[in-house]
Amino acid sequence: YLVMQLVSGGELFDRIVEKGFYTERDASQLIHQILDAVKYLHDMGIVHRDxxxxxxxxxxxxEDSKIMISDFGLSKIEGAGSVMSTACGTPGYVAPEVLAQKPYSKAVDCWSIGVISYILLCGYPPFYDENDAKLFEQILKAEYEFDSPYWDDISDSAKDFICHLMEKDPLKRYTCEQALQHPWICGDTALDKNIHESVSAQIKKNFAKSKWKQAFNATAVVRHMRRLQLGTSLEGPSQITPTIGLKLCHSENFLAPGTIFSI
Structure with a gap:
């Protein structure tokens, strides 16, 4: 028997869209919870990777429900001398070093938190293209902008926070511990201006349920990734899962798929 925790509060974006009032401070508090949880995972040697x-x-x-991190199907437990280099994750959230087929570390999770923070403040992703090759090129170069008018009312502190997490060089990228010390998280620089109308409109436009749940054709993904030379790694043969986004992974040392970690 597997005894699992019931999580009944729904997805993050649904809750934001349903709100009538949503601010930078709300986003800051959400990211604070996520950073706390991922820091704990990293301290335990666990990298989520998705x-x-x-x-x-x-x-x-x-109303005051906590956030839960779910889906540990691609997570890996770091071991002594082990090297992570498998191309895995979801397009749009994966770190540049993963796409570059370089050995990578828990810093890939911090990059993903930066992408999530970006979306929580504007409602659209920092990297997007219908063509995956062009999307990956944007990520590899860490090319993103704070577009007007969507970012006009967002604080410089929030932008600075995101820039430290979405840093191309993983050695310069903030760790969870460093991010938790940023004034936007632990100080009072997050603004209280209501940004719900703009953010919720963009979320509904860019993250419709039909897009979230759209399954990728596994054969097409394999073929495409081979063209991008991302189909092999030091960890072993890659495996494709026809699921949300792109998931290339080696099955060794994963936590159980669907595991939910409480923040």
């Missing part, structure tokens, strides 16, 4: 809004669930329908 952090994205769809994997952030509310524990209950209560």
């Amino acid at each position: 952090l994205k809004p769809e994997n952030l669930l509310y524990y209950s329908m209560d």
Whole structure:
């Protein structure tokens, strides 16, 4: 028998859209919870490798419900001398070093938190293209902007926070511990201006349920990734899962798929 926790509060984006009032401070508090949880995971030697809004669930329908991190199907437990280099994750959230086929570390999770923070403040992703090759090129170069008018009312502190997490060089990228010390998270620089109308409109436009749940054709993904030379790694043969986004992974040392970690 497997005894699992019931998570009934729904997905993060649904809750934001349903709100009538949503601010930078709300986003800051959400990211604070995520950073706390991922820091704990990292301290335990666990790298999630697929952090994205769809994997952030509310524990209950209560207004003050905590956020839960779910879907540990691609997670890996770091071992002595082990090297992570498998191309895995979801397009749009994966770190540049993963796409570059370089050995990578838990810093890939911090990059993903930066992408999530970006989306929580504007409602659209920092990297997007219908063509995956062009999307990956944007990510590899860490090319993103704070577009007007969507970012006009967002604080410089929030932008600075995101820039430290979405840093191309993983050695310069903030760790969870460093991010938790940023004034936007632990200070009072997050603004209280209501940004709900703009953010919710963009979320509904860019993250419709039909898009979240759209399954990728596994054969097409394999063929495409071979063209991009991302189909092999030091960890062993890659395996494709026809699921949300792109998931290339080696099955060794994963936590159980569907595991939910409480923040």
